[in-house]
Amino acid sequence: MSFHLPLLITVFNGQTNITNLTEVQWDLLIRQARKAMLLAKLYYFVEQRQLLGDIPPVVLRHLKSGQVHAEKQFNDLHWELRHLERIAKKLEYPLVLLKGAAYVIGGMKAAKGRIFSDIDIMVSFDSIANTEKQLMIQGWVSSNLDAYDQRYYREWMHEIPAMYHMFRGSVIDLHHNILPRTVKACPNADLLLTNARPLSEYHGISLLAHEDMIIHSATHLFYDGELEHGCRDIMDLNDLLSEFIEEGYSVNDLVVRANELGLQKPVYYALRYVHMILGFPVSDEVINKLNQNIPTGIMIPIMDFLFIRALMPDHTSCNDRWTGFARWLLYVRSHWLRMPLHQLIPHLLRKSYRRMLSKETH
Amino acid sequence: MKTDNFDIANSLHSSGLVLNIGLFKFNIYSPLNSLAESIEILYKDYQYSDYARMTEFVDFHVEIKQVNSVTSMFSKQAQFFLDGLSPFNALPIQHAPAIIEWGMNWCVSSQINTHLIIHAAVIEKNGFAVVMPAPPGSGKSTLTAALIQEGWRLLSDELTLIRLDNYQASPFPRPVSLKNESIDVIKNRYPDVVFGPISSDTAKGNVCHIRPPTLSVKNQHIECPVAWIIFPKYQGGVETQFTKFSKAETLMSVAKNSFNYSVLGVDGFKSLTKVIDKTDCYQFKYSNLDEAIQVFAQLESPQ
Helix, strand or coil: CCCCCCHHHHHHCCCCCHHHCCHHHHHHHHHHHHHCCCHHHHHHHHHHCCCHHHCCHHHHHHHHHHHHHHHHHHHHHHHHHHHHHHHHHHCCCCEEEEHHHHHHHCCCHHHCCCCCCEEEEECCHHHHHHHHHHHHHCCEEECCCCHHHHHHHHHHCCECCCEEECCCCCEEEEECCCCCCCCCCCCCHHHHHHCCEECCCCCCEEECCHHHHHHHHHHHHHHCCCCCCHHHHHHHHHHHHHHHHHCCCCHHHHHHHHHHHCCHHHHHHHHHHHHHHHCCCCCHHHHCCCCCCCCCCCHHHHHHHHHHHHCCCCCHHHCCCCHHHHHHHHHHHHHHHHCCHHHHHHHHHHHHHHHHHHHHHC | CCCCCCCHHHHHHCCCEEEEECCEEEEEECCCHHHHHHHHHHCCCCCEEEHHHCCCCCCEEEEEEEECCHHHHCCCEEEEEECCECCCCCEEHHHHHHHHHHHHHHHHHHHCCCEEEEEEEEEEECCEEEEEECCCCCCHHHHHHHHCCCCCEEEECCEEEEECCCCCEECCCCCEEEECHHHHHHHHHCCCCCEEEEEEEECCEEEEEECCCHHHHHCCCCCECEEEEEEEEECCCCCCEEEECCHHHHHHHHHHCECCHHHHCHHHHHHHHHHHHCCEEEEEEECCHHHHHHHHHCCCCCC
């Protein structure tokens, strides 16, 4: 099952030196980066190595365009946060930012050139109703879903349906946990919330502890079946981990926390694949300290076979004959992990029935 | 590069046909014969090559192909893709020549932020450009199609690209899109103009593209400063009115007609104010094409 890592990955992991690329190789690299939403990330990668002057101007134009787009999101997010701060000031509990928004506001390495669309926020389950009400007062309204979808989210998921701002169009995903309530490994959310760190520049807004950010990113990636952005997400993990190490922590600290939260499986995969794909240094010794729920025996090569393919950019040049199958199987797996069968089967039947109906009306 | 016996259809159907258009190279792949025919007509004067023999960077890899859906039982549908990404819904397959034009515009307007991109026609004479921002239905394309037969050079019929470092307009000359009655107006007035295949009953009505003037294609790498911003408005039966428009209002209107003004932030504001500082701005109402051409002929280039 030999699989060749695509050009974009070998640039990021240092196997390919960008100063030696021909225009034809740049052509492929830009295509892969565009499809993986990593143009801006690539721009900063080149900039950090002070090589912007060495790449052909026709190529730089695309990297620069991606960077401008990322910068615009960056500014928009700060503006939205000023609005959120007005709500946060009135609450007795902090609004905890997650994922992209947290990386940006925390000034983290993973934020550089990351493209995202929603603002993810977490509060405790008991605070959801009040937070939702306060968001509505400031102009965010619930997306227009039917009663079944509303129930699906509110009873089973770890977030409520997305809220859109009436005038500005910004989207907020309000969470009370990082995994659906129906998942066996669903952690105790209080453990995450109590370790959140308040921000000095935004009153009432917090970020998860660094190790919890990594664990959340891993959980999101390895429980979610939608892997079109898998490449971006594995890059996130790589950035989050390397910054964690630069701050003086060790992978062992992460493993200890994963054991505490009972989220060994996603952390196992995260460490395994940032190592195999992006060359992040991880020793077997540390991985073996993940004390339960990790794959063993034949499952390891099987999951490698699937994830290595699914985590590549979603571009035709990065696929082999098994990629489609791998993505499909992981999609099925994610549903299997997210819901027990007696809930899953009626849910999927309902979803496919409605999909059929909506296609016919178009 | 181009030779007389270059087989456009063969490249289009196999590894892809690379077209050089202004600043950009497009690699177009499509199995559709109708698209090959329209490209042969409309893009005759452009440089093209086969992607298999390409040694240079290509900006956009686009594709139009037939897709299957529930509705395709009743009519064949085609869809536009930028490297696997499909920004629009599938449309009836006979609209393929129009779909490729819309798709290529979308590539530039959604992916490029090194220029301020305004939804406007832009034409040049004596080294200075007129930018004509206007919503659909204002007769912008008809006016453009006429003026480029009257000695103006076509930079673009849809997208005005303003460089952020020197505030000049970069050409992106493409076939000019005409709709409904405009098709006959131009056909009757300029019998030598070459028309592509007509796409009937699109969302915009009947659409037909005309081949850009040979000289406009030949000079597609020559950028130029903007001297005028004119907001045209065709209104049946109206007297020709050419009136000054304030610079402040021009700024607001052009910003509203821009694709990436807000994405560019400070750079968008800076480049637009720099352009408007140096331009004369007008509102222009017309119903008589002869008088309209006359008004443009009388524009005096800055010193």
